[in-house]
Amino acid sequence: MKVLTRRRLAATLLGFAALALGAIALGLVVGSSGLPLADVLDALRGRAEASAAADIVLRIRLPRVLLAALVGGALAVAGVLFQALLRNPLADPFILGVSGGAALGGIAMLAFGTALGLGAAAVPPAAFAGAAVATLLLYALSGAGTRFSSTHLLLTGVVFNAFASALIVFAASVAGLAEGTRIFLWLIGSLSSARLELVGSVAVFLALGLVAALPLARALNALALGEEPAAQLGVDVERTKRVLLISTSLMVGAAVSVSGLIGFVGLLVPHLLRLLLGPDHRLLVPAAGLGGAAFLVLCDTLARIVLGGRELPVGAITALAGGPLFLLLLRRQAGVGGR
Amino acid sequence: MPRGALLVGLFLAIAAAAAPPAQRVVSLNPSLTAMLLALDAREVLVGVDDYSVKVQPELAGLPRVGGLADPNLESVAALRPDLVAIVPSEEQRDFRAQLRALGLPVLELDPKRFDEVLDAILALGAAVGRAPAAEARVAAIRRARGEIEAAVRALPRPRAVLVLQREPLFVVGRGSFIDDMLAAAGARNLGAEVADRYPRVSLEWLVASAPDVLLDASDDPTPAVEYWAQWPSLPAVAAGRVVTLGAGEVTLPGPWLDRALWTLARALHGAALPEPAR
Numbered sequence: 206m207k208v209l210t211r212r213r214l215a216a217t218l219l220g221f222a223a224l225a226l227g228a229i230a231l232g233l234v235v236g237s238s239g240l241p242l243a244d245v246l247d248a249l250r251g252r253a254e255a256s257a258a259a260d261i262v263l264r265i266r267l268p269r270v271l272l273a274a275l276v277g278g279a280l281a282v283a284g285v286l287f288q289a290l291l292r293n294p295l296a297d298p299f300i301l302g303v304s305g306g307a308a309l310g311g312i313a314m315l316a317f318g319t320a321l322g323l324g325a326a327a328v329p330p331a332a333f334a335g336a337a338v339a340t341l342l343l344y345a346l347s348g349a350g351t352r353f354s355s356t357h358l359l360l361t362g363v364v365f366n367a368f369a370s371a372l373i374v375f376a377a378s379v380a381g382l383a384e385g386t387r388i389f390l391w392l393i394g395s396l397s398s399a400r401l402e403l404v405g406s407v408a409v410f411l412a413l414g415l416v417a418a419l420p421l422a423r424a425l426n427a428l429a430l431g432e433e434p435a436a437q438l439g440v441d442v443e444r445t446k447r448v449l450l451i452s453t454s455l456m457v458g459a460a461v462s463v464s465g466l467i468g469f470v471g472l473l474v475p476h477l478l479r480l481l482l483g484p485d486h487r488l489l490v491p492a493a494g495l496g497g498a499a500f501l502v503l504c505d506t507l508a509r510i511v512l513g514g515r516e517l518p519v520g521a522i523t524a525l526a527g528g529p530l531f532l533l534l535l536r537r538q539a540g541v542g543g544r
Numbered sequence: 545m546p547r548g549a550l551l552v553g554l555f556l557a558i559a560a561a562a563a564p565p566a567q568r569v570v571s572l573n574p575s576l577t578a579m580l581l582a583l584d585a586r587e588v589l590v591g592v593d594d595y596s597v598k599v600q601p602e603l604a605g606l607p608r609v610g611g612l613a614d615p616n617l618e619s620v621a622a623l624r625p626d627l628v629a630i631v632p633s634e635e636q637r638d639f640r641a642q643l644r645a646l647g648l649p650v651l652e653l654d655p656k657r658f659d660e661v662l663d664a665i666l667a668l669g670a671a672v673g674r675a676p677a678a679e680a681r682v683a684a685i686r687r688a689r690g691e692i693e694a695a696v697r698a699l700p701r702p703r704a705v706l707v708l709q710r711e712p713l714f715v716v717g718r719g720s721f722i723d724d725m726l727a728a729a730g731a732r733n734l735g736a737e738v739a740d741r742y743p744r745v746s747l748e749w750l751v752a753s754a755p756d757v758l759l760d761a762s763d764d765p766t767p768a769v770e771y772w773a774q775w776p777s778l779p780a781v782a783a784g785r786v787v788t789l790g791a792g793e794v795t796l797p798g799p800w801l802d803r804a805l806w807t808l809a810r811a812l813h814g815a816a817l818p819e820p821a822r
Contacts, residue, residue: 236748237746237748237749237752238748238749238751238752240752255776255777256777257751257752257754257777257778259777260751260775260777261748261751261752265746265747265748265751266748378614386709386712386714386744387711387712390712395712397712397713397746397747398711398712509746509748513738513749514737514738514739514743514745514746514748514749514753515738515739515743515744515745515746515749516712516713516744516745516746
């Protein structure tokens with residue numbers, strides 16, 4: 206493993222930032238309507254006010270591309286953190302039941318919100334409330350004030366997810382046909398309801414997660430050796446776990462609340478990056494933020510154009526691209542005798 | 545033996561025609577229920593699905609046998625129907641087989657195009673002994689279509705989109721009875737250029753396709769004019785040609801397609817449309 210110099214860190218992150226910006230630029234230029242490049246540039250320069258081109262670039266593509274970048278970044282960072290925290294390579298952002306809580310909150314609002322006179326705008330806050338409740342519940346149940354084991358945490362999450370999905374099935378059975386399609390989109394993950402107002406709130410939580418996680422990167426490196434060796438190295442294991450549990454859960458909750466359950470980003474991106482960059486979390490965590498952003502923006506751009514004027518949920522693309530890619534990675538890793 | 549088969553077929557056809565009209569009908573689809581009501585066959589209905597009651601509140605007193613997607617076999621059988629009328633959608637396909645296994649007579653109608661809806665009215669009318677009423681209803685619909693086609697011939701054909709649901713966005717595509725009605729009412733259905741039936745489209749497609757008229761048949765609580773005002777670059781919004789269509793007014797493949805056609809024609813052409821001759 207190469208030593209992480211300041212220079213290597215800067216160079217690598219600059220490279221990933223360029224990748225993310227490139228993906229965002231591509232996402233703004235490309236779309237199902239085939240708008241000419243000149244119109245896109247005019248719209249971006251503010252020269253095409255109140256025209257269809259301006260609406261398409263600034264009010265349809267821009268919020269979507271930005272939201273894809275934030276959600277992708279949040280899911281990939283959460284993936285890296287959960288895999289380190291639980292020392293389980295199969296951990297993904299959805300494993301601890303936060304997604305179950307968010308989905309339950311969002312879907313309950315989808316199913317019954319219309320009856321209460323609440324529109325689609327009430328769904329993200331409801332989903333986020335569900336994620337927050339799930340996080341607190343997880344925190345209370347798994348630790349109860351004492352130290353909590355990773356196995357305990359995992360099992361609590363799995364059971365909570367199963368419980369939430371039972372309630373989701375109930376809500377979907379009671380809901381009407383129109384709500385049924387919305388619930389389906391939620392479960393597979395889609396960015397089609399992206400609005401500029403949502404971008405800010407997700408950005409806040411992603412920033413919060415990164416601010417909490419980056420100073421703990423060194424502790425995460427030590428945690429990879431196991432909890433006891435880490436403690437011997439002077440890491441406050443319990444505190445690290447608690448801070449990461451809360452911050453990642455809120456980050457994932459914010460992402461799920463606007464996009465539903467987009468799979469594979471939090472699994473594929475971290476593993477790909479570990480293969481490329483090695484296991485140092487000081488590099489992995491920020492690289493995952495940028496790499497996840499680029500990955501989801503590219504996937505969503507594909508989802509927007511592949512069927513012409515029709516929409517494809519981006520979750521279908523990430524799963525279609527992610528599944529085989531992940532298996533390939535796994536095979537390569539086994540082939541070179543890695544872990 | 546083709547001749548033998550032909551004879552058997554002929555015999556079956558005669559037997560079917562001579563079969564006594566159904567007296568106890570369970571309808572598992574709101575459009576079929578609406579047809580029975582329109583043919584003055586309310587008294588043969590002994591049970592309906594939940595959605596039929598939602599569309600026709602006057603049926604609230606009838607026994608219900610479950611939703612469109614999950615009708616209850618036991619409830620249907622308990623009503624001892626001599627006819628179960630269904631639209632064999634994905635969900636009801638298995639249900640049809642279960643009904644047949646119980647020996648319950650099933651009439652399946654799956655009208656997709658305009659003419660198929662008319663055929664369904666005739667078939668249902670024949671099955672419940674209301675053939676003359678069915679023929680009269682179909683004749684009225686055909687007459688309305690003829691009048692409207694004549695009335696719009698000289699008018700410009702607006703480029704139109706008919707929205708079925710806003711979020712996620714579904715519109716009327718190619719090859720449905722609504723697409724047929726839009727054509728008859730003198731519109732160019734832009735959704736027909738995307739895909740068959742009822743595609744889910746992107747907002748980008750809608751803004752780029754720039755419809756002259758936007759017809760909104762969604763059941764969202766926000767009024768259509770208010771909702772679509774957020775996209776002022778849409779020509780339909782700029783010209784004030786966003787029209788709300790009531791729930792089921794044009795989207796139900798039922799017995800009142802003549803009314804649906806007039807509704808569409810008025811929404812598309814406004815004052816330019818001559819009033820129907822009475």
